[in-house]
């Protein structure tokens with residue numbers, strides 16, 4: 001690891017600790033991390049940087065587990081298994097703090113573009129794009145006025161309804177690397193449409209990520225479409241109720 005990579009890892013660890021500190025006292029943070037409260041205080045306040053080994057532990061293992069627990073505490077699941085994750089997707093500062101943990105915990109290569117589907121994936125995609133310092137793009141269910149050329153992806157859903165997503169063709173250049181993200185993956189149909197868009201754009205796929213997997217079908221479906229890493233931070237049981245897709 002060269003000096004710059006070491007510094008980047010140390011700074012990411014500080015980001016993770018700051019995210020965890022949002023909802024904890026220093027004593028609680030010491031309990032979560034197994035690190036002394038005094039050291040944690042110095043890291044969080046930016047007076048001292050954690051050593052490389054500590055930084056790696058914080059970023060790769062601890063951060064991911066703690067973030068998953070934080071996410072679980074923020075989501076509500078109704079009796080048919082539908083997820084209300086407004087407390088997460090409406091909280092941009094939380095997602096900004098989550099981004100380094102996601103980026104480092106899932107082995108994604110740094111993309112050129114983070115791609116999602118409007119609407120609920122947008123804040124997560126923005127947080128990851130900002131973390132990587134790259135563009136964020138979102139496909140929509142309608143064509144934006146004044147855009148001349150679109151990439152379209154259409155699919156007939158399990159429900160029988162046809163769904164089309166449109167992305168301005170200028171959003172992704174051939175040969176660019178795309179990280180496909182969404183707040184939630186259930187059937188995987190939305191992610192598949194986004195992967196179709198990446199394919200039409202002649203882009204490479206850096207990975208597929210969702211904050212929440214409702215069942216395993218969507219993750220498996222995405223894995224069938226790419227060799228890049230595919231993952232979700234947490235999972236809930238699949239829906240039991242009527243399947244809707246508006």
Ligand SMILES: O=P(O)(O)OC[C@H]1O[C@H](OP(=O)(O)OP(=O)(O)O)[C@H](O)[C@@H]1O
Pocket residue numbers: 117118119120121182183184185186187188189190191218245246
């Ligand atoms: O894996 P899937 O079965 O495709 O489901 C996941 C998709 O469903 C939700 O979006 P929705 O279509 O409800 O649109 P919204 O983001 O505008 O709410 C969610 O934000 C994902 O994009």
Ligand SMILES: Nc1ncnc2[nH]cnc12
Pocket residue numbers: 081082083084184186214239
């Ligand atoms: N909020 C949600 N919960 C579970 N499955 C879904 N599929 C689409 N939106 C969903």
